[in-house]
Amino acid sequence: xxxxxxxxxxxxxxxxxxxxxxxxxxxxxxxxxxxxxxxxxxxxxxxxxxxxxxxxxxxxxxxxxxxxxxxxxxxxxxxxxxxxxxxxxxxxxxxxxxxxxxxxxxxxxxxxxxxxxxxxxxxxxxxxxxxxxxxxxxxxxxxxxxxxxxxxxxxxxxxxxxxxxxxxxxxxxxxxxxxxxxxxxxxxxxxxxxxxxxxxxxxxxxxxxxxxxxxxxxxxxxxxxxxxxxxxxxxxxxxxxxxxxxxxxxxxxxxxxxxxxxxxxxxxxxxxxxxxxxxxxxxxxxxxxxxxxxxxxxxxxxxxxxxxxxxxxxxxxxxxxxxxxxxxxxxxx
Numbered sequence: 001x002x003x004x005x006x007x008x009x010x011x012x013x014x015x016x017x018x019x020x021x022x023x024x025x026x027x028x029x030x031x032x033x034x035x036x037x038x039x040x041x042x043x044x045x046x047x048x049x050x051x052x053x054x055x056x057x058x059x060x061x062x063x064x065x066x067x068x069x070x071x072x073x074x075x076x077x078x079x080x081x082x083x084x085x086x087x088x089x090x091x092x093x094x095x096x097x098x099x100x101x102x103x104x105x106x107x108x109x110x111x112x113x114x115x116x117x118x119x120x121x122x123x124x125x126x127x128x129x130x131x132x133x134x135x136x137x138x139x140x141x142x143x144x145x146x147x148x149x150x151x152x153x154x155x156x157x158x159x160x161x162x163x164x165x166x167x168x169x170x171x172x173x174x175x176x177x178x179x180x181x182x183x184x185x186x187x188x189x190x191x192x193x194x195x196x197x198x199x200x201x202x203x204x205x206x207x208x209x210x211x212x213x214x215x216x217x218x219x220x221x222x223x224x225x226x227x228x229x230x231x232x233x234x235x236x237x238x239x240x241x242x243x244x245x246x247x248x249x250x251x252x253x254x255x256x257x258x259x260x261x262x263x264x265x266x267x268x269x270x271x272x273x274x275x276x277x278x279x280x281x282x283x284x285x286x287x288x289x290x291x292x293x294x295x296x297x298x299x300x301x302x303x304x305x306x307x308x309x310x311x312x313x314x315x316x317x318x319x320x321x322x323x324x325x326x327x328x329x330x331x332x333x
Contacts, residue, residue: 042324042325042326043322043323043324043325044277044278044281044322044323044325045321045322046275046277046319046320046321046322046323047275047276048273048274048275048319049273049274049275049276050271050272050273050274051222051268051271051272051273051274051304051305051312052267052268052271053221053222053224053267053268053272053304053305053312054265054266054267055218055221055265055266055267056263056264056265056266057214057215057216057217057218057228057241057263057264057265057266058214058215058216058261058262058263059212059213059214059215059228059230059243059253059261059262059263059264060211060212060213060214060215060261061209061211061212061253061261061262062209062210062211062212063207063208063209063210064207064208064209064210065207066186066204066205066206066207067179067183067204067205067208068201068204068205069088069094069176069177069178069183069201069202069203069204069205070176070177070199070200070201070202071095071097071102071176071190071196071197071198071199071200071201071202072102072111072172072173072174072175072176072177072198072199073097073098073100073102073173073174073198074097074195074196074197074198074200075097075098075195075196076097076098076193076194076195076196077095077096077097077190077191077192077193077194077195077196078096078097078098078099078192079093079095079096079101079192080094080095080096080188080190080191080192080202081093081094081095082094082095082185082188082190082202082203083185083188084185084186084187084188085184085185086184086185087182087183087184087185088104088178088182088183088184088185088203088205089104089178089181089182089183090104090105090106090130090133090134090178090181090182091103091104091105091134091156091159091160092104092160093157093160093161093162094176094202094203095176095190095202096162097196099164100164100173100174101157101160101161101162101164101165101174102173102174102175102176103153103156103157103160103162103165103174103175103176104176104177104178105127105130105175105176105177105178106130106133106178106179106180106181107123107126107127107129107130107177107178108126108129109122109123109125109126110177111123111127111172111175111177112172113172114169114170114171114172115127115145115149115169115170116145116168116169116170117144117145117146117147117149117150117168117169118144118145118146119144119145120143120144120145124143124144124145124149125143127145127149127170128141128149131149131152131153131156133181134152134156136151136152136155136156137152138152145170150168153165153170154166176202179205180208183205183206184205184206184250184251185203185204185205185206186203186204186205186206186207187203187204188202188203189201189202189203189204190202190203206250208247208250209246209247209249209250209253210246211242211243211246212242212243212246212249212253213237213240213241213242213243214228214237214240214241214242214264214266215241215261217240217241217266218266220287220288220303220304220305220306221304221305222268222272222274222304222305222312222314223272223304224268224269224270224272225268225269225270226266226267226268226269227266227267227268227269228241228243228264228265228266229264229265229267230249230252230253230262230263230264231249231251231252231253232252233248233249233251233252235248235249236269237266241266272304272314273314274304274305274312274313274314275312275313275314275315275319276310276311276312277292277310277311277313277323278309278310278311278325279306279309279311280325280326280327281293281323281324281325281326281327282301282303282311282313282327283327283328283331283332284303284332285332287303288302288303289301289302289303289332290302290303290313290332291327291328291331291332292313292323292324292327292328293323293324293326293327293328294320294322294323294324295320297320298328298330298332299315299316299317299320299323300315300316300332301313301314301315301316302314302316
């Protein structure tokens with residue numbers, strides 16, 4: 001065969017091979033996975049998760065008047081332990097006047113007289129309650145000041161670092177009245193060396209919280225009891241958002257910015273089981289009750305919350321395995 005013929009034959013074979021390859025590449029199908037994705041995208045799996053329905057809420061705070069803590073005696077201050085921001089506690093000695101220590105006592109009735117052995121009355125009952133709260137037993141004295149009361153007072157003064165009380169009568173001049181077991185000090189008014197008069201203010205207690213409540217309860221809430229957490233402190237609230245124990249939040253709220261309303265996290269005490277689904281899957285007229293399409297069934301749901309683009313619902317009955325990504329065309333009728 002001639003060289004030119006051989007070259008022509010090889011060229012023809014190469015061209016045929018190239019064309020064959022081009023045909024194979026051009027017609028090779030790549031659609032099965034895309035079809036599967038398109039089919040799967042019509043529905044979504046329904047999974048259950050635990051949900052506490054958290055909401056960031058503003059709080060409305062009502063405070064009482066700051067409590068003035070006063071000296072029971074006049075003279076020169078020879079010792080003082082007052083520190084702003086710290087607690088002044090029942091059973092401690094916040095100051096000494098003319099070298100004599102005074103004892104702070106949280107009493108339901110402010111002391112107004114000396115209390116000798118044999119005394120009775122509401123102030124004696126309040127004294128017994130104060131001593132009992134400090135761990136001393138005065139039950140043997142009944143409703144009067146007696147030997148157990150005196151022994152308890154001697155022990156209380158000694159524990160407070162004061163050894164100058166040895167009598168059987170508790171003098172008014174050695175009692176500083178506190179309205180609570182612990183009073184957080186806002187300001188201190190005296191220092192060692194100051195000369196003070198009877199009833200002079202030695203410290204001002206921080207204003208107590210009379211009422212704390214959620215300013216506006218969220219309109220969409222999952223059913224169940226709730227708490228609010230402020231600065232790491234958690235307390236229960238009622239259905240109207242009123243805090244059950246405002247005093248428990250005093251430290252957390254007093255430490256917040258007073259120019260801005262305090263905020264907290266409102267959430268369920270016990271998490272509930274809910275299903276998170278896309279909002280497009282729900283047909284609802286009021287944003288609370290609605291329905292979804294599951295196969296050929298329309299199933300009712302209750303919307304309990306939403307977060308990060310997911311709507312959380314509770315199904316009427318058992319949750320289906322999958323639902324349609326689109327809401328029922330005919331609505332929830």
